[in-house]
Amino acid sequence: xxFSPLVEQLMDALRVLPGVGPKTAQRMAMHLLERxxxxxxxxxxxxxxxxxxxxxxxxxxxxxxxxLCGLCQSARRDDSLLCVVESPADMLAIEExxxxxxxxxxxxxxxxxxxxxxxxxxxxxxxxxxxxxxxxEEVVLxxxxxxxxxxTAHYIATQIQRHGARLSRLAYGVPMGGELEYVDGGTLSRAxxxxxxxxxx
Amino acid sequence: xxFSPLVEQLMDALRVLPGVGPKTAQRMAMHLLERxxxxxxxxxxxxxxxxxxxxxxxxxxxxxxxxLCGLCQSARRDDSLLCVVESPADMLAIEExxxxxxxxxxxxxxxxxxxxxxxxxxxxxxxxxxxxxxxxEEVVLxxxxxxxxxxTAHYIATQIQRHGARLSRLAYGVPMGGELEYVDGGTLSRAxxxxxxxxxx
Ligand SMILES: [Zn+2]
Ligand SMILES: [Zn+2]
Numbered sequence: 001x002x003f004s005p006l007v008e009q010l011m012d013a014l015r016v017l018p019g020v021g022p023k024t025a026q027r028m029a030m031h032l033l034e035r036x037x038x039x040x041x042x043x044x045x046x047x048x049x050x051x052x053x054x055x056x057x058x059x060x061x062x063x064x065x066x067x068l069c070g071l072c073q074s075a076r077r078d079d080s081l082l083c084v085v086e087s088p089a090d091m092l093a094i095e096e097x098x099x100x101x102x103x104x105x106x107x108x109x110x111x112x113x114x115x116x117x118x119x120x121x122x123x124x125x126x127x128x129x130x131x132x133x134x135x136x137e138e139v140v141l142x143x144x145x146x147x148x149x150x151x152t153a154h155y156i157a158t159q160i161q162r163h164g165a166r167l168s169r170l171a172y173g174v175p176m177g178g179e180l181e182y183v184d185g186g187t188l189s190r191a192x193x194x195x196x197x198x199x200x201x
Numbered sequence: 202x203x204f205s206p207l208v209e210q211l212m213d214a215l216r217v218l219p220g221v222g223p224k225t226a227q228r229m230a231m232h233l234l235e236r237x238x239x240x241x242x243x244x245x246x247x248x249x250x251x252x253x254x255x256x257x258x259x260x261x262x263x264x265x266x267x268x269l270c271g272l273c274q275s276a277r278r279d280d281s282l283l284c285v286v287e288s289p290a291d292m293l294a295i296e297e298x299x300x301x302x303x304x305x306x307x308x309x310x311x312x313x314x315x316x317x318x319x320x321x322x323x324x325x326x327x328x329x330x331x332x333x334x335x336x337x338e339e340v341v342l343x344x345x346x347x348x349x350x351x352x353t354a355h356y357i358a359t360q361i362q363r364h365g366a367r368l369s370r371l372a373y374g375v376p377m378g379g380e381l382e383y384v385d386g387g388t389l390s391r392a393x394x395x396x397x398x399x400x401x402x
Contacts, residue, residue, distance in 0.1 A: 003293065004265040006251050013247040016240030018232045019225070030290050031219045032248070033255055033264055034309060039217030040252040046214040048245035050207050050230075051238045063234055064205040088204065089231050108235060 007033065059130070061106040061123050062088045071095075071104065078102045080137040082130070082165075084156060086110055086144055094142065102140075105130065110143060110152040122152070124159060131163040138166040145172060208234065260331070262307040262324050263289045272296075272305065279303045281338040283331070283366075285357060287311055287345055295343065303341075306331065311344060311353040323353070325360060332364040339367040346373060 002008055007029060014025040032040035056062070057069035064070075071077065081102025085091050091104050107122040119125070130136065141156060143149035157167050173191040174183050183191075203209055208230060215226040233241035257263070258270035265271075272278065282303025286292050292305050308323040320326070331337065342357060344350035358368050374392040375384050384392075 003289065004255065004267065004270060006247075006255055006266040007264055007289075009247050010251040013240070013244040016233070016237050016244050017229050019228075024220070026290065027220075028218050029251075030288065032217070032252060034288070036217050037252045039214070040248055043214040043217050044245045044249035044252065046207075046210050047233070047241055048249070050211040051233060051241040051245065054205065054207055054211075054234055063208055065207045066205065069205060087231065087235070088208075089227065092204065 003029075056106075056108075060104045061108065061126065062091055062104065079135045081140070082136045082138070083140040083142050084127070084153075085142050086149065086152075090142065090144075100140075102138075107143070107152070110146075110148040111155055112148060119155070119159075124156065127156070127160065131160050131165065134163075136163070136165050138168060140168050140170070142170050145170075204230075257307075257309075261305045262309065262327065263292055263305065280336045282341070283337045283339070284341040284343050285328070285354075286343050287350065287353075291343065291345075301341075303339075308344070308353070311347075311349040312356055313349060320356070320360075325357065328357070329360065332361050332366065335364075337364070337366050339369060341369050341371070343371050346371075 003011070010032075011022070011025040011029045014020055014028050015022070020028070032043075050065075053065045054063050055065070057064045057072055058067050059072040060069060062069050062071070066073075078101045081100070082105055083091075083094065083100060083102055084105045084107065085094065086107050086109060088106055091106060094100055094104075105123070105127055109117055109122055111117060111119065111122060131139075139156075139160060141153040143153045143156075153169065161167060172187070172194055174180065174187060180188070204212070211233075212223070212226040212230045215221055215229050216223070221229070233244075251266075254266045255264050256266070258265045258273055259268050260273040261270060263270050263272070267274075279302045282301070283306055284292075284295065284301060284303055285306045285308065286295065287308050287310060289307055292307060295301055295305075306324070306328055310318060310323055312318060312320065312323060332340075340357075340361060342354040344354045344357075354370065362368065373388070373395055375381065375388060381389070
């Protein structure tokens with residue numbers, strides 16, 4: 001025995017969400033049908049609209065339903081600074097950390113030749129066009145500190161260095177507020193090799 | 202800074218799902234928009250249809266998009282046995298455990314006067330109609346072993362006892378395969394007061 005076909009379809013479809021297995025899908029379906037029909041109706045409507053209408057910003061490629069995202073439309077950002085990130089979530093994290101006043105470019109992933117993800121798939125032709133405008137003086141390569149992120153940063157560096165912009169990378173090191181004991185070895189050895197003079201003031 | 206209005210709306214709407222806070226909602230929205238547009242489209246479509254079309258079985262009140270659920274349509278069940286449960290999920294759990302061959306009646310909750318949930322809200326008028334048919338010889342009150350579940354079982358027992366059907370309750374005790382050490386005190390004392398002669402065969 002099982003639930004009715006439509007309820008089973010709902011549980012099945014919910015599993016497209018990350019981290020949702022059969023048990024969680026059942027709990028979600030029951031919650032929607034037993035207690036949250038209105039919320040479910042609204043979620044269905046917003047989800048339909050979002051997957052249909054949300055695209056990439058024509059300039060920075062972040063997710064937006066407008067031709068240009070809010071940040072690209074803003075006149076209050078520094079056009080000479082460009083930060084390259086793998087995802088819109090990374091862009092938001094940097095914005096929330098504060099301090100960066102430049103523009104962004106979102107790759108939506110990283111190079112992965114084995115999976116068939118090449119330069120055009122992460123928008124590097126578009127990045128090239130952006131560089132050709134000649135406004136950018138520094139590019140911060142803020143891809144993930146993973147093997148793939150590093151490789152992608154190196155590829156981009158090679159591609160755009162002829163435009164004469166400075167290239168920089170986020171500093172590596174032990175995360176602030178963390179305990180050394182729990183920092184992984186790779187990070188720790190990076191933090192050692194990148195150690196700085198101690199400022200006693 | 203935040204995501205675009207439509208992306209923010211999606212993250213907001215996802216929080217209707219149980220156990221989904223702001224961080225999980227963001228991860229889900231990003232997953233759908235970055236990697237699972239088709240799955241998101243299908244989920245939106247199925248969810249819209251389900252919250253619109255799934256109703257209660259006219260006989261047992263479980264969730265179904267048909268007038269009668271599959272189990273009520275089946276001729277291979279024992280009409281003299283009725284199991285009363287709080288939710289469709291409880292019904293499925295009992296079916297999956299196997300052994301019960303009767304029919305069900307789903308309350309969709311329990312009595313809760315303080316929240317304004319009275320007898321009609323859990324379908325007791327409909328249960329009365331079912332009892333009046335005179336086919337049911339035993340009613341198994343399988344509400345949850347909670348204060349509210351117990352109170353609801355007692356209320357139902359009082360209501361239907363005049364129909365002359367036997368009333369029974371699921372046995373309480375220590376869960377099979379569990380370790381006594383981890384069984385809560387209430388369950389343990391119930392298991393003691395309900396202890397049975399040891400069958401040495
Ligand atoms: Zn943009
Ligand atoms: Zn039914």
